[in-house]
Amino acid sequence: MKLYNLKYRNEKVSFLQAVKMGLGKRQGLFFPINLPLIKENRLKEMLEMDFLTRSVKILSMFIGDEIKLTELEKYVRNAFSFPGPMIIPVTNNISCCELFHGPTLAFKDFGARFMAQILSHLNKKNNITTILTATSGDTGAAVAHAFYKAKNVRVIILYPHGKISKLQEALFCTLGKNITTIAIQGSFDECQELVKKAFHDNQLKKATGLNSANSINISRLLAQICYYFEAYALINRNNQKKLVISIPCGNFGNLTAGLIAKSMGLPIKSFIASTNINDTVPRFLKTGKWEPNNCVSTISNAMDISRPNNWPRVEELFFRNKWKLNDLGFGSVSDDVTKNTLCELKQLGYISEPHAAVAYRLLKDQIQPDEYGLFLGTAHSAKFKNIVDDILQENIKLPIELEKPSKFPLLSYYMKPDFNKLKEFLLFKS
Template identity: 40%
Template sequence: MIFHSTKNKNLTASLEEAVFRSLPSDNGLYMPEKIPQIDSSFLDTIEDRSFKEIAVEVAFTLLSDDVSREDITSIIDKAYDFEAPVVQITPGDYVLELFHGPSMAFKDFGARFMAALMSHFLSRSEQEIKILVATSGDTGGAVAQGFYKVPGISVTILYPSGKVSEIQEKQLTTLGHNVRAIEVDGTFDDCQSLVKEAFLDKELSSKFNLASANSINIARLIPQSFYFFSAYAQLKKLNKPIVFSVPSGNFGNLSAGLLAFRMGLPVHRFIAATNLNNAVPRYLESGSFEPRPSIETISNAMDVGNPSNFIRMTRLLNDDLNLINEKIVGYFYNDSQTKKAMREVYGNTSYVLCPHTAVAYRALEEYRQHEETDFTGVFLSTAHPAKFIDLVEDTLGRKVDVPERLNELLSIEKVSIKMDTSFSSFKNLLLS
């Protein structure tokens, strides 16, 4: 498959080049030159397939020009020893649980596939890769786990100081070995800007083979489409249109859903559910994209004022505002509304939501009030609630069970390098 820059269609790259470069030289994002269609006969029997079988078929449809089916199967087997189950919450609403991987967040699906794919390419060469990643919460833990001790790869993770939960911070600051954590005195947007600037710096690019594990990397985006297909497979028997409510920050998750839709997955509509960092819902309302500095909220992984994947989201719908508004609706909520949704779901069903999942649930319920079509609603649960234990317990007024793998982290001392937001400081750190 050939990929081109969102800024210049003549600036192209192979899959391997796109994965390791992460960003084109013009600071655009890589997009598939064409989007192949999933075989209709596969969709006819998708309900009989396992998650891994679905992932292999979707990946092979996209990447067959570059990777054999045998190698894709090996990559999928290496990446996934966990599922993405759909759980019924109310008669019409289902939650897609994406927190059953090692870091207990949806980012495991992208990070582990990317690590396995990079390892596949590196096995044919003697290259060494330096991965740079910015995180607003869950990406860092997933990347740290996915690339931990992978030969030929070192990882540098930047995160905003004081703006991630304790467990999230421990997940990315306690591994060591080939994983290094940088605690930035700023916001996620500051961290993301430092990473982007590093890729455009000629001295760094000449000295290191730099790659990114953020959702700006196409190898993160592709595997996130797998669980949209899997959710459809689990709910196909209901024979109703499906609406996906996606808690959104950098908009990689929603872009992956649109990729699945463009490949032929039947989706009635997507809901872009955000906190007060609402650049996309405002765009859907006004037709004007106006990013703003990020605002700190309790759904911290979504605190993104200028989402990088916005251009992919619009490009996947041909930059056609009418088509975009036909396929996507946006809602946003403040912290008190988010907590109210958490209490409402727990009170009615005893199901515990993390704050990000609560935003998606609240958006789905608001959408249902305006939609006349009878549909099946799926809201994505992007993280285990125990990752936000203090907030969840305070909101619900009860103790939350903490999985052992998370509980063990709390007793380990974090190791991080503190840094300001200047690029010169970051560059000097990398060069030293």
């Protein structure tokens, strides 16, 4: 399989090269030259498969003979070794698709663990790889746990100091070993900009064997396609024909994966790009002007991103498929509305967390009487225990995955958003 650089289209690489490089020239994202298309009769067969078998089939369509099928099957089974998506009815025509039953209780476990398997495949020569990534909440934990104690891999995670939940922080900032965490005194956008600058520095890349585990890495993105097929397979056939999916969006990788699934032939009717008040994309879809504001902290902190990395991939998909951007649903939700929605969901018998509540609110407001809606549950409510307990007057019990690390000391370094300081740190640590 070949991919091209969206900013420098003459640069073409294989899947494994794209995984290893992370970003291309001019910090460009890689994108498949040919998107596989599944014929209707074949799709029907695939939807009857179990999640793991189908996931191997889907990923093999992109990877081809770069990885032997027997090896790919092993990597998928190792990566997705936890309960898959679960469909939980909330109203008569809306359900939550829960994606948070992995080891770090977030949907990012799918992509991060698959990427770890692919990098282990690439790292057979025992070269040192440095994973540098930025997180607005859940990516950090998923990446840290996916690579924890991995041979010849060190992980550096940047996160905005004081702008993720304490339990999110505890999940990945207490591990140590080959996991290093840096609390940046700034926004997630500033963390993300530091990562981009690092990938633009050839000296740094060469000295450290730099790679990224953000959703800019194609391996993470492709892994996420798999759970859209599973969600579709799990719902009633009558509902499949009228399916609308609302996605809580931060860096827009999750939406990109869903759109790729649709492009492959999965007949999802439409998507809703749901954001909090960091609403660069909703405003762009409304006005046609790309005008990022300064990032604002909200209770749905994993979506506190005003310059989403994956948006160029979304635009490329719409261009390639001759879709119209104005067919994409969108909207933004304030913290006050998010809090009220959490209460509404509780009255319906479902305890949620802020990100899923944003997605539910926009789905509920936009769904038509003849449609069936899924909103994605991207993280366990206990990861936001303080917020959710306060709003709902609950006392959510901590799962063991959160209870244990919450008792450990944080091991983070602290740094201003200064690239020269970060570069010095990375070179010193290499």
